[in-house]
Amino acid sequence: MRPPSRCYTPDSKSHYNVPQDSSDHAKQFDYDERSSSTHGFPTALYDDLHTNLPTDVMQFIDHGFPESTPEYPSRCHVEQYVRSYADTHDLHRLIQLNKEVVSIKYDAGQKHWECKVQDLLSPGLLPKLILFDAVVVCTGRANHPYIPDVPGLRELAEARPGCIMAAREYRRATDHCGQFVLVVGGAFSGSDIARQLSYTAGNVHISMTKIEKDTDSETDKDMPVVGVDGCNPHNMPVTHPRIECIMPKEILFTDGTAMPIPDRIIYATGYLYVYPFIDSNNPQSLAYRLPTHRQHANNELPEAELPPFTDGHKVNDLYKYLLYIHNPTLAIFGTPFRIAPFPFYEYQAHYLAHVYKGIVLLPSAEQMLDEWNKLVAEFPGKKVNEMGMLQIDYRNDLLDTVDRFSEAKSDSGKRLHRVERGSTWADRCFNTLVNRKRHLGY
Numbered sequence: 001m002r003p004p005s006r007c008y009t010p011d012s013k014s015h016y017n018v019p020q021d022s023s024d025h026a027k028q029f030d031y032d033e034r035s036s037s038t039h040g041f042p043t044a045l046y047d048d049l050h051t052n053l054p055t056d057v058m059q060f061i062d063h064g065f066p067e068s069t070p071e072y073p074s075r076c077h078v079e080q081y082v083r084s085y086a087d088t089h090d091l092h093r094l095i096q097l098n099k100e101v102v103s104i105k106y107d108a109g110q111k112h113w114e115c116k117v118q119d120l121l122s123p124g125l126l127p128k129l130i131l132f133d134a135v136v137v138c139t140g141r142a143n144h145p146y147i148p149d150v151p152g153l154r155e156l157a158e159a160r161p162g163c164i165m166a167a168r169e170y171r172r173a174t175d176h177c178g179q180f181v182l183v184v185g186g187a188f189s190g191s192d193i194a195r196q197l198s199y200t201a202g203n204v205h206i207s208m209t210k211i212e213k214d215t216d217s218e219t220d221k222d223m224p225v226v227g228v229d230g231c232n233p234h235n236m237p238v239t240h241p242r243i244e245c246i247m248p249k250e251i252l253f254t255d256g257t258a259m260p261i262p263d264r265i266i267y268a269t270g271y272l273y274v275y276p277f278i279d280s281n282n283p284q285s286l287a288y289r290l291p292t293h294r295q296h297a298n299n300e301l302p303e304a305e306l307p308p309f310t311d312g313h314k315v316n317d318l319y320k321y322l323l324y325i326h327n328p329t330l331a332i333f334g335t336p337f338r339i340a341p342f343p344f345y346e347y348q349a350h351y352l353a354h355v356y357k358g359i360v361l362l363p364s365a366e367q368m369l370d371e372w373n374k375l376v377a378e379f380p381g382k383k384v385n386e387m388g389m390l391q392i393d394y395r396n397d398l399l400d401t402v403d404r405f406s407e408a409k410s411d412s413g414k415r416l417h418r419v420e421r422g423s424t425w426a427d428r429c430f431n432t433l434v435n436r437k438r439h440l441g442y
């Protein structure tokens with residue numbers, strides 16, 4: 001029997017607009033009475049969810065999964081694992097649950113962050129103002145679904161309310177018995193959902209971007225492509241390329257083929273970077289006006305040059321994917337994707353702790369901006385956050401930077417180590433789909 005879950009929200013809906021293709025268009029969460037287990041925050045977990053990474057790749061460096069855990073565990077195992085991590089490190093004394101940060105703003109005169117925090121158990125009370133020296137944002141990536149705009153989509157959403165949903169809302173295949181379903185997106189969630197639906201839905205179609213396996217891009221090689229493995233052999237999903245447009249009675253694809261409008265279209269096309277508690281179009285409310293101390297003295301940039309904090313596809317001006325260049329007392333965790341998140345965060349935390357302790361000194365704002373702009377030029381749009389194999393170089397860079405500054409101070413994090421591209425960890429990370437097929441059959 002499964003242990004009770006406090007993260008899974010069995011009957012809640014996520015909130016979004018159709019289309020939803022930029023942070024300005026993203027619908028903000030409302031308090032949702034149906035998600036009582038998480039006090040209004042429906043999560044992205046679906047019932048029969050197993051990890052796409054093996055335990056030894058996804059676990060924190062100093063905290064293994066219990067021996068008895070399957071190699072590709074269920075969401076319940078992962079929830080237990082995260083709880084045991086919190087228990088081991090006594091994190092409960094630091095974490096305040098059921099408190100939502102509703103706004104943050106930097107007071108450059110007082111040199112502190114003003115954070116307004118709402119107690120979700122007392123929604124009638126006004127948010128409390130709390131002051132902090134630094135803010136580290138760890139609100140996750142899977143909150144606001146990205147639903148690309150295609151001609152006719154808006155009209156379909158208006159004409160057929162409930163026809164369009166996001167993978168974030170998907171809970172179980174039995175909710176779609178006998179339905180005619182199109183899944184949009186063939187990455188991890190889309191391919192898994194199409195596979196599950198092949199056992200219950202009447203007809204399953206999947207629209208996905210074709211991935212060229214011989215591409216030069218290192219990250220594209222890690223992209224999963226939906227396969228026949230594990231699908232119902234009597235009801236195989238029919239694959240299509242991208243949607244070109246939606247007509248009143250049919251969906252046209254980029255190869256000129258068409259299909260009738262299905263009962264459900266499930267968008268598994270990823271997520272937007274949205275931070276409802278940050279006034280993205282007013283980045284001055286986050287930036288330094290006055291330098292606070294020596295190594296930050298150069299960080300003042302003219303206000304007029306500041307871009308919005310995020311456009312939905314990336315956070316702007318983020319040094320080492322972590323520090324807001326115009327005020328490094330603001331850090332954003334976990335913006336890259338196609339990574340092994342838990343160990344990745346450990347390296348980010350290690351680096352950040354050394355910056356905030358004053359051991360690692362930051363370059364000037366101009367140098368940080370220059371480094372970031374080079375990355376954005378090399379990997380335009382949301383590609384800048386897609387790491388794959390590059391996560392190894394990134395983790396090593398964070399570690400090396402700390403070590404360079406720590407040599408004389410014997411404060412180096414020896415717990416963490418360099419990862420090599422040919423290591424067992426790297427092989428198991430990048431060949432996970434082959435390995436998972438052996439264990440789970442898909």
Ligand SMILES: Cc1cc2nc3c(=O)[nH]c(=O)nc-3n(C[C@H](O)[C@H](O)[C@H](O)COP(=O)(O)OP(=O)(O)OC[C@H]3O[C@@H](n4cnc5c(N)ncnc54)[C@H](O)[C@@H]3O)c2cc1C
Nearest residue numbers: 041044051052053058099100101138139140141142334341
């Ligand atoms: C379908 C699916 C499958 C996945 N499979 C894997 C996998 O196999 N392996 C893997 O390693 N990763 C997987 N991931 C990624 C996984 O979500 C991340 O590894 C992990 O959850 C990221 O942790 P996080 O703490 O950054 O974000 P989250 O787990 O999203 O946690 C963010 C927390 O912040 C809280 N929060 C949000 N806004 C506020 C606010 N304003 N104030 C206060 N609190 C707030 C949220 O309630 C939440 O508790 C999967 C994700 C999805 C959606």
